[in-house]
Amino acid sequence: MGVLGTARTNTVMGRKVLSTLFFPSSKSLLPSSSSIPSGSAPPTPVHHAFSHSMMEETIETAESIITKWDTNSSTYTKVTSIFQHNRKEAKQFLKSVKDLRRAMHFFVSEDSTSDKLVLAQNLMQTAMKRLENEFYLILSSNRDKLDPESVSSRSSDGSSNSDDEHEMVSEDEADMKKAGESITEVEKDSILVMSDLKAVAECMISCGYGKECIRIYKLIRKSIIDEGLYLLGMERIKNSHIQKMDGEALEHVTKKWLNAIKIAVKTLLNGEKMLCDYVFSASKTIRESCFYEISKEKTITLFRFPEIISKKKKLPGRIFRLMELHQAISELWQDIELIFNSELTSVIKLQALSSLHKLADTVCSLLLNFESTIQRDSSKTIPPGGGIHLLARSAMSYICSLAEHSGILSDILADHPLPRNSPVPESCFENPASEDGLTPAASTHLAWLILALLCKLDRKAELYNDISMSYLFLANNLLFIVNEVQTTHLHNVLGDEWVARHIKKVKLYASSYEATAWTKVLSSLPEKGSTMVSPEVAKEHFRQFNAAFEAAYMKQISWIVPDRKLRDELKLSIEKKLVPAYREFYGKYLGVLNGEKNLAMLVRFGPDDLENYLSDLFHGTHILDGFSSTSSSCHSRVCIPP
Known part of the structure; x- marks a missing residue:
């Protein structure tokens, strides 16, 4: 690794690098006359010597713990995490690194020719290599404690820690208190691991080794997102795959997407965002860039899926599936906006928005096509x-x-x-x-x-x-x-x-x-309350009624009313209009025609016959044999009084 190369051990080069790293302009660190309070005397030689001695002692203290955990010293130190071995010692290691950094600041500004500065530089390289390894060990060996579901269940803490030793020591306790008393052991472990990652990241970034830290984080956490989406069945949602799918396969992958999207957004992506924000809370730029890099590829593909599906014409129940896809994104939109709220990640949010618009456009197009199909x-x-x-x-x-x-x-x-x-x-x-x-x-x-x-x-x-x-x-x-x-x-x-x-x-x-x-049938009878007519006129009324009723019956016996209530209402309505009027006419004139030859042919229907024939209507029965039907076999024949 370039920043950890042996070239930086060179004394002269080391001093130049440190001077540039910590103090781009050394002059700016020297107190100006205006910054010295009036009446204050400049530092005395005794005070300067005292500070020099303290810084040398600081370097010596740091040397003891840093060399102990040098990754090149033994296989044990290379594969063992300080935080897992002894959390108190891990905190001391981080404090020593910060103290070492202060000492390097001092010597760069006060005594840039000191051999102690070279020693401090070498120790810093060793410490950073240790922390780089430590960061990797914590991330890789605690995947179960850093799963997105556990992380997303707790609030993201965007505050950064101060360099104060007391705050570093009490950091775990503060996190535990914030999480509440009801958390499980697993959740406690998760909080501790997150706290460790945050402490290491902040230490490395403050010492100028942020690149190494971020590289490791992206490598491991990107694989978590990739694996999570794979387990949700989202491994085959690429455009090239979808274009080759038939209707059944499209339906299958669409259902999988609908089942997966809520978990993917609310748990997987939300958890990763919260973890990233927590670990890199000290730098907004780093946390936004880091989350973008680990999520962009798979998440853009995930949100592009509905847009691709909206173009497929062979998707079963197409409009309904498209509306379900639209609803899924709409219901998650608030979460999407919160998760992808930076300028970098806005491209992911825009892809989700694009899919929403494409789905809506296609749904509207299908609605217009449906209306047009009716009209055409x-x-x-x-x-x-x-x-x-x-x-x-x-x-x-x-x-x-x-x-x-x-x-x-x-x-x-x-x-x-x-x-x-x-x-x-x-x-x-x-x-x-x-x-x-x-x-x-x-x-x-x-x-x-x-x-x-x-x-x-x-x-x-x-x-x-x-x-x-x-x-x-x-x-x-x-x-x-x-x-x-x-x-x-x-x-x-x-x-x-x-x-x-x-x-x-x-x-x-x-x-x-x-x-x-039925108007023709009703009009064949005399008006209600009319005066008696002659037998010949009465016979004509009977003939007209017979012909009209038979014609109406023969025509309508094959007609259908599928709804039972409407069928019964129609029959009852026709019966109320027709049967009483015919019963009155029948009773009034049958006696007058009693002596007529072929009376049965002249008076073909009795009032009860009409009710029976009307009951046959609206079932869709077809007449096969004269003026009869299978359902009218019980019809009575007209009974002529003697």
């Missing part, structure tokens, strides 16, 4: 019987899943508002209400997507040839959408008012269906 759907296939359209099922499945991520979706949309390119007029859109009057961005956008879907379903309804089936189709599909909202997290997102508003629309569609599907 040109399929002419419609469900038989006015059932639930496949587009409604697939779109609501997607929208319900989006609602499960409404919190992070609101955050994304708040920062990246989406344009509304739909042909739907803004006047048709009603924003979901919220209790505080502030509607989350996700609520607004999901309501807009459902509106776009409803508008497309309106166009699909036009493909039916029968207007009444179109209304039934709209009632079925809107109720399906409302039920999906009510039974999922969408209910919390859109609110009760949205649900109530759309249930009213379902009822309007159902009423329109009834009006268009």
Whole structure:
């Protein structure tokens, strides 16, 4: 090592190096006349001799302990840590180094030709080599006591120790007191080791050997971060690897990243930052540079992963995974800002921020594509019987899943508002209400997507040839959408008012269906309360009713209402309008036509028959054999009085 080379033992060169190292300008250390208090006499020769003697004694004292622990003296001293051997002696060693440094200061300024200065220089080199070895031994043999989880559980101490001997001796006790009385033995050991590292680092840095100290620290602690991320499964997140992965492999590594990122940030990186800040608390520049060097490579790769994934189009459930990735970083953002808070480490923080923006941009792009897919759907296939359209099922499945991520979706949309390119007029859109009057961005956008879907379903309804089936189709599909909202997290997102508003629309569609599907049947009967008509007119009413009811039944027996409640409500509503009116007409005119030939053909339905036939409706039954159905086998035949 250059700073420990034999060239520095040369007397003349040694004096020059020391002069430069400790006193770039010797003159600046000499007291000026203005700095001497008035009335004070300059130091006497006796005082100078006394100081000279004290400094020589200091060097001799330091020599005894430094040479004892010279790494070249024996194998034992090379592999044994002073701190593990005898902590009190370790503190004495550090104190001797600091005293030696003071003595060197003295001789550089007072007697630069002294042989004691050369001895002190050689001792300092020996001491620094010892401390360099000591720093390595402490770091390498106490990895279990310096694991990030243990370190991150205690506060970082940014204060530096003074050179006072009393403070050095009581440093361990102070650390213990600060940690509290409830700490375990393992935690106590961890605190002591951290304290030892800090003491050695400060001693080496103050003596001008910071480079050697930092090199060892970076070598060992970088491996801790690398190993930690490897154990978390983050060893294969390089761009080149990800580009070769299929969908299943991408899903696997994405799940691993989501499981690992919180531990990586809150424990691994936070613990390393706190340890680095503690050990190098005496120098802000050193601790920032050191942490940057040990964390930059792997951490930038870690935070770049979401950005790379945002570009992959074959990731299963892509938008949902991207939102999960966005949420993971967002929830850790405060920790990220605190950990990477220096100018050097800001590049790591910027990578995390870049991933956030790329994820948000891709999510917004996918949302716009989804809306565009709804609008562009040109399929002419419609469900038989006015059932639930496949587009409604697939779109609501997607929208319900989006609602499960409404919190992070609101955050994304708040920062990246989406344009509304739909042909739907803004006047048709009603924003979901919220209790505080502030509607989350996700609520607004999901309501807009459902509106776009409803508008497309309106166009699909036009493909039916029968207007009444179109209304039934709209009632079925809107109720399906409302039920999906009510039974999922969408209910919390859109609110009760949205649900109530759309249930009213379902009822309007159902009423329109009834009006268009059954008006002809009802109009075939005389108006309620009308005067008696002639037998011929009565017979005509029966003929018209038979034809209208049979046509309506034959047509609608294959129609379907999947929702049981709506199905029962429709049947009951039709029955209330039709059966009482027919019962009144039936009872009023059946006796008048009693003598008619072929009366059974003329009066084909009794009032009870209507109820039975109506019960067949909306199950999607297909007529196979005349005016009958499998479910109407129990229908009574008309009973004509004798």
